[in-house]
């Protein structure tokens with residue numbers, strides 16, 4: 159199966175390319191990047207493929223079965239829709255798109271073309287997340303009525319002034335970049351419940367003016383003093399869904415001492431704290447006593463599972479949990495969070 163990699167940056171190198179290389183059914187035919195050296199370097203590094211700068215060249219090749227879209231968010235919907243219309247199956251990195259309307263257009267293109275469109279919500283392939291979901295589905299939690307989501311870091315805005323903090327490129331800040339993974343885990347584990355009402359606020363307090371920002375780490379690149387900062391570094395909100403109430407607290411940067419990256423699933427019979435990307439502890443009662451059990455799983459490499467699943471579903475037509483039809487609900491929820499924050503009032507869906 160011939161594959162095109164569109165966007166040869168961090169996530170392409172750390173996840174998509176090595177995973178396709180390790181799948182015996184896949185062969186990368188194109189490395190595409192608007193920066194020619196990035197595409198050429200990938201050809202040299204992996205010893206395969208053709209380097210191109212225009213994704214349309216990849217889409218015009220009838221030999222290409224599928225593409226991974228690993229560009230910044232700005233281009234997700236444009237490239238994914240063009241690829242579907244060219245008859246290619248698509249794995250598009252998260253978030254699906256900058257805004258809900260773009261994600262809806264992607265879903266519409268998927269329905270029209272009948273090709274596969276999966277989103278890179280890779281936690282749906284994480285062993286611990288799946289074990290926790292299994293326990294919820296088996297009734298071990300009773301009714302999960304409340305979920306508390308915390309993704310908060312101590313002054314850690316990525317590349318302030320660059321693509322991450324420019325709304326026209328990223329679509330948003332901490333919510334769309336980190337929150338999308340956390341909300342996606344909640345949605346997956348709780349059966350993808352639709353949002354009903356949202357009341358939220360976003361904060362853009364610490365990064366302005368950019369030259370005065372003091373930080374712990376900047377993990378994309380150093381701040382660009384004359385760059386753009388028009389997204390949120392923090393978000394808080396309450397989402398009522400057809401399932402549990404979700405309480406969201408997230409921030410790339412806050413004046414806190416410790417990072418908090420976890421989700422609490424609170425049920426009538428039991429609850430659990432899932433440490434993001436790690437294990438979870440389940441709290442319950444037995445024989446009139448309190449219990450707590452930490453489940454320790456050796457998580458299988460989730461990016462490999464995501465790519466293997468993509469290749470497999472192209473062959474079998476199986477619908478994966480990363481399909482756009484599920485992800486669209488998270489996109490809608492994030493859109494409502496942003497709308498509520500802008501209006502400073504509750505939004506009904």
Ligand SMILES: NC(=O)c1ccc[n+]([C@@H]2O[C@H](COP(=O)([O-])OP(=O)(O)OC[C@H]3O[C@@H](n4cnc5c(N)ncnc54)[C@H](O)[C@@H]3O)[C@@H](O)[C@H]2O)c1
Nearest residue numbers: 165166167168169190191192193228229230231251252253
């Ligand atoms: N799943 C995850 O955990 C995860 C982690 C990191 C990033 N991501 C997502 O992956 C995407 C890319 O992030 P990244 O950190 O790899 O960014 P990056 O900047 O390192 O790489 C993006 C690459 O795309 C190229 N590009 C831009 N426009 C292009 C176009 N029109 N055609 C071809 N190439 C183009 C850029 O030149 C760059 O090399 C983002 O949407 C991000 O949210 C997901």
